[in-house]
Amino acid sequence: MDAQYEPTGRWADFLHYIGEFYNMGEYGIIYSTKRWPKRLVKVVNCDITDGPSNIKQTDFFEEFWSREISGLPFISAFCRTKLTKPLKTRLEHGVVGSEADYQEAMNILDMEVGDEMGMWVMEKAAYIGLTHPHITKKEMIKRVAQAAYNIETETGFVLTDLKEPNYGFRQDGSAFIFDFNYNTPSIKEFTLDEYYQQVKYAAWD
Numbered sequence: 767m768d769a770q771y772e773p774t775g776r777w778a779d780f781l782h783y784i785g786e787f788y789n790m791g792e793y794g795i796i797y798s799t800k801r802w803p804k805r806l807v808k809v810v811n812c813d814i815t816d817g818p819s820n821i822k823q824t825d826f827f828e829e830f831w832s833r834e835i836s837g838l839p840f841i842s843a844f845c846r847t848k849l850t851k852p853l854k855t856r857l858e859h860g861v862v863g864s865e866a867d868y869q870e871a872m873n874i875l876d877m878e879v880g881d882e883m884g885m886w887v888m889e890k891a892a893y894i895g896l897t898h899p900h901i902t903k904k905e906m907i908k909r910v911a912q913a914a915y916n917i918e919t920e921t922g923f924v925l926t927d928l929k930e931p932n933y934g935f936r937q938d939g940s941a942f943i944f945d946f947n948y949n950t951p952s953i954k955e956f957t958l959d960e961y962y963q964q965v966k967y968a969a970w971d
Contacts, residue, residue, distance in 0.1 A: 777847040780885050781856050783807050787864035790874055791931070791945065793820050797860050799887060805842065806890050808944075809857060811875050812846075812882040819947055824884030826923065826948060831886060835920045837913030839888040839944045849881045888944060891934025896969055898935040907969065909941040911961035923948040924956050929968045 784807050785798035794810040810820040824846060831841040847853075854877060861871045877883070893899075896906045910933050914925045925946045932945035956964070 787861045787866045810884045837916035839942045841888045843887040845885045892937045893935045895930030910965045913941045914961040915958045
């Protein structure tokens with residue numbers, strides 16, 4: 767998966783997509799969208815040097831985002847680009863005025879003009895983690911495991927880091943995984959039961 771800048775969208779389009787701060791993880795920021803209340807924009811800095819997860823995840827979605835793989839979120843736009851001044855300003859302004867700690871959010875993105883950024887517009891989960899009110903915990907774990915197994919089957923990559931903040935459910939009860947780490951295809955593939963055990967034990971941590 768060689769890096770190619772702006773293969774499927776222009777960074778200027780994302781100026782119109784990125785709304786206000788929604789949430790943040792260890793390595794990325796999630797924004798609401800201006801146009802679609804049921805979608806979110808995830809932004810990561812691929813040039814961060816304290817780990818490969820950002821560039822690996824950007825590589826992954828760059829290759830697979832448009833294939834509508836069962837178990838992944840629906841992604842309607844993707845862009846990999848060098849950070850411009852207008853885009854940097856939009857990302858900063860999306861955090862200003864929110865309840866987020868501005869400095870903490872900026873430390874996560876750790877961005878400078880010219881950095882390589884990955885951005886994608888994805889569907890918003892109705893329920894995060896094992897919280898669907900009409901499904902038992904055991905059944906939810908099964909559905910997340912099946913989602914992970916489907917992704918592995920379709921892409922050849924073994925998923926890890928399947929903790930509750932990294933997946934969610936739609937209203938209809940279907941599960942999808944929107945944040946994860948993965949191993950190369952040369953690593954032993956996981957069975958459906960091994961994914962079930964991974965999700966189960968991660969939920970107990």
